[in-house]
Amino acid sequence: MSPRTTRAADQSRGDGSSDSGRPRAAARSRSTGSPGAPDAPGGAGPTAAPRAIHAPRAGRRRGEGPWGWLFVSPMVLVLGLFLLLPILMALWVSLLHWDGQSNPFSGQAKFAGLDNYRALLTEDGLDRTLFATSLRNNAYYVLLTVPLQTGLALVLALIVNQRLLRARGALRTAFFFPSVTSSIAVSTVFLFLFQGSGAVNSLLSWIGVKGPNWFADPRGVLSLLLGALGIVDPDRPSGALADHSFLGLSWFQWLSGPSVAMCTIIVLAVWTTSGTFMLIFLAALQDIPRELEESAALEGVNRYQMLRHITLPALRPVLFLVLTLGLISTWQVFDQVYVMGQGAPGNTTLTPAFLSYSAAFDDADFGQGAAIAFIMLALILCLTALQRWAFRDRDARPGRNR
Amino acid sequence: MTTRTAAAALATCAALMAATGCSSSFGDGKETEQDSGAKQHLTVLIATSGDAETKAVKDAAAAYQKESGNTVTVEVAKDMNQQLAQAFAGHKPPDVFYVNSDQFANYAKAGSLYPYGDGIKDADDFSAQLRSSFTYDGRLVCLPKDTSTLGLAVNTELWRQAGLTDQDYPATWAELKQVAGKLTGDGVTGLVTTNEYQRLGVFMKEAGGWVTDARQTKMTAAGAQNAEGLAFAQSLLKSGSMKYAKDVDTSWGGEALGKGRAAMTIEGNWLAGAMKADYPDVGYKVVELPAGPSGKGTLAFSNCWGVAAESAHRAAAVDLVKYLSSGEQQLKFADAFGVMPSRTSSLATYAQQVPAAKAWVDGAAYAQGPVTIAGFDKVLGQFNTDLQALRTADPKKILADLQSNGEQAMAKGD
Numbered sequence: 156m157s158p159r160t161t162r163a164a165d166q167s168r169g170d171g172s173s174d175s176g177r178p179r180a181a182a183r184s185r186s187t188g189s190p191g192a193p194d195a196p197g198g199a200g201p202t203a204a205p206r207a208i209h210a211p212r213a214g215r216r217r218g219e220g221p222w223g224w225l226f227v228s229p230m231v232l233v234l235g236l237f238l239l240l241p242i243l244m245a246l247w248v249s250l251l252h253w254d255g256q257s258n259p260f261s262g263q264a265k266f267a268g269l270d271n272y273r274a275l276l277t278e279d280g281l282d283r284t285l286f287a288t289s290l291r292n293n294a295y296y297v298l299l300t301v302p303l304q305t306g307l308a309l310v311l312a313l314i315v316n317q318r319l320l321r322a323r324g325a326l327r328t329a330f331f332f333p334s335v336t337s338s339i340a341v342s343t344v345f346l347f348l349f350q351g352s353g354a355v356n357s358l359l360s361w362i363g364v365k366g367p368n369w370f371a372d373p374r375g376v377l378s379l380l381l382g383a384l385g386i387v388d389p390d391r392p393s394g395a396l397a398d399h400s401f402l403g404l405s406w407f408q409w410l411s412g413p414s415v416a417m418c419t420i421i422v423l424a425v426w427t428t429s430g431t432f433m434l435i436f437l438a439a440l441q442d443i444p445r446e447l448e449e450s451a452a453l454e455g456v457n458r459y460q461m462l463r464h465i466t467l468p469a470l471r472p473v474l475f476l477v478l479t480l481g482l483i484s485t486w487q488v489f490d491q492v493y494v495m496g497q498g499a500p501g502n503t504t505l506t507p508a509f510l511s512y513s514a515a516f517d518d519a520d521f522g523q524g525a526a527i528a529f530i531m532l533a534l535i536l537c538l539t540a541l542q543r544w545a546f547r548d549r550d551a552r553p554g555r556n557r
Numbered sequence: 558m559t560t561r562t563a564a565a566a567l568a569t570c571a572a573l574m575a576a577t578g579c580s581s582s583f584g585d586g587k588e589t590e591q592d593s594g595a596k597q598h599l600t601v602l603i604a605t606s607g608d609a610e611t612k613a614v615k616d617a618a619a620a621y622q623k624e625s626g627n628t629v630t631v632e633v634a635k636d637m638n639q640q641l642a643q644a645f646a647g648h649k650p651p652d653v654f655y656v657n658s659d660q661f662a663n664y665a666k667a668g669s670l671y672p673y674g675d676g677i678k679d680a681d682d683f684s685a686q687l688r689s690s691f692t693y694d695g696r697l698v699c700l701p702k703d704t705s706t707l708g709l710a711v712n713t714e715l716w717r718q719a720g721l722t723d724q725d726y727p728a729t730w731a732e733l734k735q736v737a738g739k740l741t742g743d744g745v746t747g748l749v750t751t752n753e754y755q756r757l758g759v760f761m762k763e764a765g766g767w768v769t770d771a772r773q774t775k776m777t778a779a780g781a782q783n784a785e786g787l788a789f790a791q792s793l794l795k796s797g798s799m800k801y802a803k804d805v806d807t808s809w810g811g812e813a814l815g816k817g818r819a820a821m822t823i824e825g826n827w828l829a830g831a832m833k834a835d836y837p838d839v840g841y842k843v844v845e846l847p848a849g850p851s852g853k854g855t856l857a858f859s860n861c862w863g864v865a866a867e868s869a870h871r872a873a874a875v876d877l878v879k880y881l882s883s884g885e886q887q888l889k890f891a892d893a894f895g896v897m898p899s900r901t902s903s904l905a906t907y908a909q910q911v912p913a914a915k916a917w918v919d920g921a922a923y924a925q926g927p928v929t930i931a932g933f934d935k936v937l938g939q940f941n942t943d944l945q946a947l948r949t950a951d952p953k954k955i956l957a958d959l960q961s962n963g964e965q966a967m968a969k970g971d
Contacts, residue, residue, distance in 0.1 A: 256645045256667035281939060281962040351806045371803040373945070500803075502942050516639050517934045519663035 249525035255515070264522075271526035279403055286527065287402035289505045293486060295413035296421060296506070301481040304425045308432030308477065309470075313462075315433070316440045327437075334430035341427055342494040346370065349419050369419045373501030377412025414503030420491050428484070432477045439473035440466070475546050479539055486535050507531050589867045597627045597873040602644075602651035604637035606827070606894060613893035614881075621880045627873050645669045650865035652874040653881075656699060657860055658690060658927040659934050664863065665693035666931040666970065671864040672698040673875045682884075682900045684857070689771070690926035691861045699861035700882045703896035704904075705825040706920035707759055707855045709847070710810075713840040715745055715820040727847040730763070730789055737798035740820035747798040749819030750810045752945040754937060756823050758856055760786035762925050763849025768937075768959065773930055776967065779953075779960040786849065787944075787952035794948040801945070815839050825858060826917045830895040843916045857924035859899060897921070931970045936962045 244260075249271055253264040274282040311330050315323055333341065348354050349369035356366035374389065382389040387396060387407070396407040413421065443466065451465050467474075489508040492498070497513075498505035507527050515524030601618060605611045611633055618629040632651065634640045638660055644650040645667070656664060664670050674680055674697025680688065687701040711726070719740045727733040737747030750756040754768070761767060766782030769775060777783075793799035800819075807813040810822030815836030822828075823846065832841060846855050862878040864871060880886060884906075887898035891907050897917060898904050908918040928937065939962060943955040 254663060254667045255642045256664070256669045258646075258648075280965050281935060285935065285939070351804070353806075368804060368806075371801075498938075499942070499945070501945055502939075513935070513938075516642055517659070517938075518932055519642065519660070519667070520932065 245525045246529060248521055249523075249529050251522045253521045254519045255521045256519075259521075267522060271522045272530070274523065275526060275530065276402070282523065284403040285502070285505065285510060286507070286530075287404045288408075288502050289507045289510045290402075291404065291409055292413065292417055292503060293488070293506045296417060296424075296488060297482065297485040299413065299418075299421050300424050300428075300485045301478065303421070304429045304432060304481055305474070305477055307425060307429040309436055311429060311433040312436035312440055313466075316437060330433055331430040333427040334434075336427070338427060338490045339494055341423065342491050345419065345423050346495060367415050370416050370496060371500050372415035373503045375411030375414050375503070376418060377410060378407070380412075414500065416496060416500055416504050420488075420495060420504060423491060424485070424488065428481070432481070435473060435477055436470065439470050443469045471546070475542070478542060482538055482542065483535055486531060486538075589869050591871060592869045592873075595626065597870045599627055599629045599653060599870055599873055599877055600651040601629060601631045601877070602634050602637075602640065602654040603631060604634045604655050604657070606830075609830075609894040610890075613890055617881055617886055617889065618877075621877055624880070625873075625876065627870075627877070629877065645865075645867075648867055650867055652865055652868040652870050653877055654863050654865070655702065655860045656863035658858065658929055659937075661691060661698070661861065662693065662929045662931040662933065665698050669866055670698050671866040671868065671871050671874075672696045673864055673871075673878070674698055674700070676875060677879070682902055684899060684901060684921055684924075686857055686924055686926035687859050687899055689773075690859070690929045693929075699863050700878060701859040701861050701899035702882065703859060703887065703890060704899040704921060705827060705858045705897055706917050706924045707756065707823050707825050708843040708845060708916040708920060709821055710814055710824055710828055710841050710843045711821050712814055712817065712819070713842050715740060715817065716842075719820070726844045729847050730849055733847045734793060734796075734798070737793060737821065738796065741798040744818065745820055746800045746805055746813075746818060748793065748821045748823070749800050749802055749805055749807070749813040750823045752801045752803070752947070753941040754944060755856060755858070756810070757787070757790050757944055757947070758925070759823060759846055759854055760790045760849065762786070762854030762856065763846070763851065764789070764854075765849070765851030767925055768928055768940075768963070769930070773928065776960050776963040778956045778963060780956075782851065783956050784953050787947065787955065789849070791947050791952055811835075814841060826895060826897055826914055829914065843913065845916045845919055853920075853923050855920040855924045857921065857926050859927070930963075930967065932966045933963070936966050 248259050250267060250269070251259055251264040252267045252270070253259045257263040274280065275286045276283065314320065315327050315330065317323070320326070350356070351368035351371070353369075355369070359366040378387070378389040378392075381387045387393075389411070392405070392407040396410065397405050399406045401409060447465060447469075448461065451461055456464070487508050488506050489512070492504050492506050492509045493512075496504040498509065508531070511524045511527040511531075514527060515521045601614070603611070603614055605614070611631075615631045618631050621627070622629055637655065637657065641650070641654060641660075641664075645664070650669065656670070661670075665672075670693075672693070674688075674692075677697070677700060680697060680700070683701055684704065687704060688697055691697060691699050691701060709727070716725075719736075721736060721739065725732075725736060727736050733748075740747040754761075758768070761783045764782040764786035766777065766780045766784075766786060768778050768783075770777050790799070794801075802809050802813050805813050805818040807816060807818060810819065810824045811828045811831045812835075813819035814822045814824075814828075815832060817839070828843070832839060845853065848854075862882060864874040864878060868874050882899070884898065884900050884903040887900060887903050888906060888910070890896055891898055891903075891911075897914065898907050901921075904918055904921060908915055936959070940955070940959045943950065943958060947955070
């Protein structure tokens, strides 16, 4: 190699120092950091990124900003036009007495301020009673559906993930099948299965149980349970439960639990959605490093310990995803309700999503329909934030690499 | 960061204003300009009960085309309420459409319907109850398309098996209770009907009450007569000789009658078509509903032919409605899909042509029209929900709730 070329190479390396400066600086800072202190995962090193190193980088990219905006503009436009704008329009509609017959943005519809929200939350009347009833129904639906579908999906995924299992493909297809079937079709089939003289009750009669007329039974299962134990009389509740009320429903009504009809919808929802979530869990399970399981096996852990200390911790982010998706979709349940009862029997399958629809399209009260939707949005956001907080609490533990 | 947020907010606002500005630039409550051409094109939106009705309306439209020179397109709605609401909001309503009685007041209140009733010279020929149901603010808004009333349908085979004869058709509540008891047993329930005021309301009417006063300006639900009517229904439910359709695994009274689970049901003249299609071998007879303490009573139902206020072809649209609601045309519809004419003059002809429907036709004379008050859909929906528990609930409490809910909805509507 001639000295000249060596010099040129040196020079070029020197010129390019601004490119490679950052990694080198980071490396230096890491090595010069106080010995023994572990690096905070993901975070920059303690003395990393002095301004002098950032400056040339920013300078070189200065001209790229407008290009960046140009390239993302189609997506921003699409999202803005079809997502953000309709949401803002709906928010505006929720502040109006709009009957759907005029243009809500032209001032023809009467501005109502927070009237729609007030009628739903603070004023005693049919609107509030219906909304509270729908909240109660939906809360029980979420409370039962989310844990059941997540648990079932996890169990199914663990089963299907067994390498020694035969016909894994067939099982996977079978478990996933309900998820790809139209929910309307499945709901209709369930309607027939759970008729008073349907297949389910025929099966029950073989073991000597007289099943209820599922979709016509408005009794809450908790109140039935309490009635069976002799604590309250479900037909004539009395005492503190009947005397106190919240949002226009007595405590007894709040605590009476999901009705028998709602329970069948819960069974349906668990059955149809667990396949989808099984697939998500399965993908995560197959992502767990083999070495981790093998070294655990070498340590002599049993199956339960393996599940508890290796598999489940590795599934945490996916568990968060599944719970969030489950929570959101269960608070928005609509199509099963639309097909199976539209609130009947006794308003016990009424959900906020269906109430919003019927307020808008059956009662021509679009403002109230939109208000219901926004209260639900706030509720879902709060619950998701709560859930994030609950999960983040442990995520901050040192030593986790994620 | 703050500047970027501010810029984003500004851009959003600008986009929002641009979009709303654009959408408000067409049609802002101005009178729609009327098309004065000789040949106009009309669109008709219907919610059909089946192929027979679709075909009959299309045939009628075709006949009108030939006669008038206007062209007519008939479209069938999948979800009438939603499609109409969207069409009104988008200022592109069909010219002529079916208006369901539940929705009539909502549309009329919003000014979506062109009140053409004043221009109909022979409007008196339509039954008074239906005219009052389709009147808003003192003006007849639209013409009833057809009518239906409720009667007592009896399964003749089960009737005979219970040892009853033609002389035993119940004329009073006491007789109804007696025959219902006799017919009940062995998988058969004496009387089966759906848990809605559109059926159980007959007992309120027969006791001399109703949900509102005649002009639909005041709630009268909490009246003692209504309570008496519901108490009678409750006594039947408690004795087991009357059940709701869902409790016998059927979706409505006609199905229960056809499947032999009900010996009697309270249904309207659509029953005839359903029985012919689904249970052609089941013999049945329709008689008038038994009289209550205050005499005979039944309920009438109807849709009307709405003309859009924003139609550019109002005159032609009204002309089409006149054609479609003429006596001759109504009899054709009656023949095609079993509805009853809403014109009193045609009703007499209809009764001669279809003797089996005599009880329904006779009911039209004393029937109560549907409740048409804006925002009442949920009030009446709640009433139906409460009626489901009538067997164990207190009728007075149900009616008191209806009264207060109704008063609240009326106050909100004003």
